[in-house]
Amino acid sequence: MEGSEIKEVGIIQNNSKKKIFVAGATGNTGKRIVEQLLAYGFAVKAGVRDVNKAKSILPEGNPLLQIVKADVTEGSAKLADAIGDDSDAVICATGFQPSWNLLAPWKVDNFGTVNLVDACQKLGVNRFILISSILVNGAAMGQLFNPVYIILNVMGLVLVAKLQAERYIRKSGINYTIIRPGGLKNDPPQGNLVMQPEDTLFRGSISRDQVAEVAVKALLHLESHYKVVEIVASTDAPERSFEELFGSIEQQ
Numbered sequence: 001m002e003g004s005e006i007k008e009v010g011i012i013q014n015n016s017k018k019k020i021f022v023a024g025a026t027g028n029t030g031k032r033i034v035e036q037l038l039a040y041g042f043a044v045k046a047g048v049r050d051v052n053k054a055k056s057i058l059p060e061g062n063p064l065l066q067i068v069k070a071d072v073t074e075g076s077a078k079l080a081d082a083i084g085d086d087s088d089a090v091i092c093a094t095g096f097q098p099s100w101n102l103l104a105p106w107k108v109d110n111f112g113t114v115n116l117v118d119a120c121q122k123l124g125v126n127r128f129i130l131i132s133s134i135l136v137n138g139a140a141m142g143q144l145f146n147p148v149y150i151i152l153n154v155m156g157l158v159l160v161a162k163l164q165a166e167r168y169i170r171k172s173g174i175n176y177t178i179i180r181p182g183g184l185k186n187d188p189p190q191g192n193l194v195m196q197p198e199d200t201l202f203r204g205s206i207s208r209d210q211v212a213e214v215a216v217k218a219l220l221h222l223e224s225h226y227k228v229v230e231i232v233a234s235t236d237a238p239e240r241s242f243e244e245l246f247g248s249i250e251q252q
Contacts, residue, residue, distance in 0.1 A: 019043040020219065021087040021125075023072055023116055024094035026050070026057045028186060029131055032212035033093055038064055040216055047072075047082055072112030079119035089127035091215055092116055096158065105158035113165035117172050128169060129218050131211065132180045134201045134230050136163040143202050148183070166228070170252060175225050177218040181211045182232035191235040195245040197228070198252075204232030214242075223247040 020037055024030040025046035037044045038059060047070030048054040054067045070082035072094055083090060096108040113130065120128055135141070136159045138149040152159050169176045180198065183205035193210055194201075214231055218224040223246035 018088045018219070019045055019086050021045045021047055021083045021090045023047045023070060023090065023092045023112075025067075026054050027093055027095060029095075029184065029208045029211055030093035031057055032208050033091055033215050034058055034065070036209075036212045036216045038062055040220075042216075042219070045082075045084070045087055047079075072115050073107045074115075076115045076118035076122065079115055080122045083119055083123055083125065085123060087123070087125055089129065089219060090116060090120055090125055091129045091131075093131045093215070096156070101156075103156065105156035105161040109158055110161035110165045113162075114168050117169055117174060120174060121172065126175050127219070128174045129177045129215050130166065130169060130179065131215065132162050132166055132178055133159060134180045134182050134204070134232070135159055136166065136180065137199050138202070141199050141202060146202055148203070170228075177215075177224045177226075178228040179211065179214055179218070180228065180230040181206050181214075182230075184208050184211065189233060191233040192237040192239045193245065194232050194234050194237045195240075195249065196230045197249050198230060201230040201232060204234070206231055206233045217242040218246070221246050223249075226251045228252060 020042050022030055022034055025034050026048050034044050034046055043064045045066045045068055046054060046058055047068055049071045051067055051069050068082045070079060092113055094108055094112055096104040135143060135149045138146060143149050166178055185205055185207050187207055189207040189210045210233055221242055223243055227249045229249050
């Protein structure tokens with residue numbers, strides 16, 4: 001086993017030595033990722049645009065939590081300063097706020113993600129987890145007339161923006177896990193996790209709690225490396241371990 005592999009396995013086995021930077025930490029999914037990371041014993045650096053707002057949303061008084069100002073639209077140099085040389089991995093849970101500005105999805109979901117990847121490369125951070133969406137490649141899947149694909153892309157071609165960001169990550173050489181959830185629900189989980197390869201799911205929903213769990217588990221399982229996974233929940237699905245779930249998806 002190479003020395004880098006030994007280091008990586010060691011970090012995975014000892015969460016207390018691993019600090020995770022979460023971009024979009026006050027979002028509906030991001031805050032759940034922060035909470036679950038802390039519950040698993042990870043140190044967390046929460047990247048947020050509004051620090052005061054974050055203090056009212058994220059867990060108070062946890063010595064493992066650090067809140068830092070970070071706007072993914074402001075370029076890789078500022079993001080590198082926010083991520084710092086003490087972060088071992090980055091989880092991107094950002095998402096544009098719906099508005100009449102049709103460039104917003106590209107500023108956040110495309111260029112913002114690219115800025116994060118560039119910052120990681122400058123710092124030597126070689127683990128990147130992205131929360132994306134099913135149907136990002138809907139055109140190639142023959143889903144151009146899928147109502148969900150149409151509705152989401154009406155808002156500034158957000159799925160196209162996400163797909164371009166995914167491609168940038170995959171070409172960067174960074175160790176990635178791209179998570180594409182179905183329709184996001186704030187309700188508690190209902191049903192077991194279904195995990196499929198890229199471009200295979202075009203319907204279904206999932207609790208944000210389960211999405212957050214998949215993001216955290218991706219840090220703990222080597223089987224998640226260099227993979228794109230699509231996830232929904234189903235009451236008909238059998239319960240499977242994360243080792244089995246991630247292991248069923250081929251590396252890209």
